[in-house]
Amino acid sequence: MPEISYREAMARALRETLREDERAFIIGEDIGPYGGSYAVTAGFLDEFGPSRIVESPISESGIVGIGTGSAMVGLRPIVEIMTINFSLLALDQIVNHAAKIRYMSSGQFSVPVIIRTVTGGGAALAATHSQNLEGWYASVPGLKVVIPATPHDALGLFRSVRKEQDPVMFIEHILLYSTRGEVPEDYYEVPVGEANVKRAGKDFTIIAYSRMVNVALAAAEKLAEEGVDVEVVDLRCLRPWDKETVFESVKRTGRALVLEEAWQTGAFGGEIASAVQREVFDYLDGPVARLGGVDVPTPYSMSLEPLVAPREDSVVKTVREELGS
Incomplete structure (x- = not known):
């Protein structure tokens, strides 16, 4: 392909x-x-x-x-x-x-x-x-x-x-x-409102979208070296968003992190975390975690800007903390 x-x-x-x-x-x-x-x-x-x-x-x-x-x-x-x-x-x-x-x-x-x-x-x-x-x-x-x-x-x-x-x-x-x-040469479509499991795993679910999907996948590979098998769900759409795929993933793993680049305060990830916490509470082994951008205007400085959005190392750290490791 x-x-x-x-x-x-x-x-x-x-x-x-x-x-x-x-x-x-x-x-x-x-x-x-x-x-x-x-x-x-x-x-x-x-x-x-x-x-x-x-x-x-x-x-x-x-x-x-x-x-x-x-x-x-x-x-x-x-x-x-x-x-x-x-x-x-x-x-x-x-x-x-x-x-x-x-x-x-x-x-x-x-x-x-x-x-x-x-x-x-x-x-x-x-x-x-x-x-x-x-x-x-x-x-x-x-x-x-x-x-x-x-x-x-x-x-x-x-x-x-x-x-x-x-x-x-x-x-x-x-x-x-x-x-x-x-990308296939043959014609295909991706349905609106259908999430995609970009990486299967059994220990932890990371729910992400846009560029944070790539960050989540990189963090998942790093965690795999430590024996933590992370599933990465790419929402692909925020309205409508695919609750069922997210819920089924969290039911399998028992843990969830909602990852996004937007400022964490008031971000859409809160809606996702709330829905997961309410609908699959009995399957959770811990609270739904969130990791978003730092609540500051984005710096112009090229040395400071990378510190504002979640990075591979901050995702790895968050997952470790949630697992108590």
């Missing part, structure tokens, strides 16, 4: 969409001649032209408004917001309009818009460009929040969200674009 990068997987997903659906277009900042801030749309303008690759002004609210309105009248817009930090400028359009129009119109209008954006730190972009706000959007009824960790899942999930009638936040981590993974 060939290996491709996360960036290549996303470019393939977008090209497929534009080639197969004449209603689809992409709108965003620097997506045309520049090729996108992360080079995902490089060459798209020449291939599809300015009517399908729409270079927008720097106005996130306007971009999402255009996407919402065009989706309501039958088009299939893909809105690119350069980073999730900038989506705050479109919060009213996303939360008060796109997410609610289908409900408030009693189903007369649907809003099948895909909002692509980039989350996370680690690229030395400082405090206002390095936040993880995906959990905020996962609390909003009417939105779906998809956050793949691998090239395989990025392509498969995008193929699935193309069929959605509700607005989807499709969130990609900035440090994942250069990662590589196996």
Whole structure:
């Protein structure tokens, strides 16, 4: 099976969409001649032209408004917001309009818009460009929040969200674009709301998403050297999130750690931990643990920034502490 990068997987997903659906277009900042801030749309303008690759002004609210309105009248817009930090400028359009129009119109209008954006730190972009706000959007009824960790899942999930009638936040981590993974040449889809066990284990469950899946897998390999067999569950979606896969994993292992990059205070991991604690309490051999980002703005300093998000060593330490070893 060939290996491709996360960036290549996303470019393939977008090209497929534009080639197969004449209603689809992409709108965003620097997506045309520049090729996108992360080079995902490089060459798209020449291939599809300015009517399908729409270079927008720097106005996130306007971009999402255009996407919402065009989706309501039958088009299939893909809105690119350069980073999730900038989506705050479109919060009213996303939360008060796109997410609610289908409900408030009693189903007369649907809003099948895909909002692509980039989350996370680690690229030395400082405090206002390095936040993880995906959990905020996962609390909003009417939105779906998809956050793949691998090239395989990025392509498969995008193929699935193309069929959605509700607005989807499709969130990609900035440090994942250069990662590589196996992707089948044959067509496949990954269902929205279905988690994936990335590593089977019997002693401990780590529940993660986005870049933290890779951190969890690295920590699991380290712990395996110590005789601790860790299972890693990749949520892949935050709304809806796959409770059953998580619960079944915790039932098998009796232990759980919810791992995420977002600030731990108020993060979505609290929702997951609460559900696990309530629904599978009788199977637990200890309280559900949480490990998230430090509650500080992300430092610009390249020597300090890596200390803010969970790392392999901090995950290993947390698991050891939970096991009392």
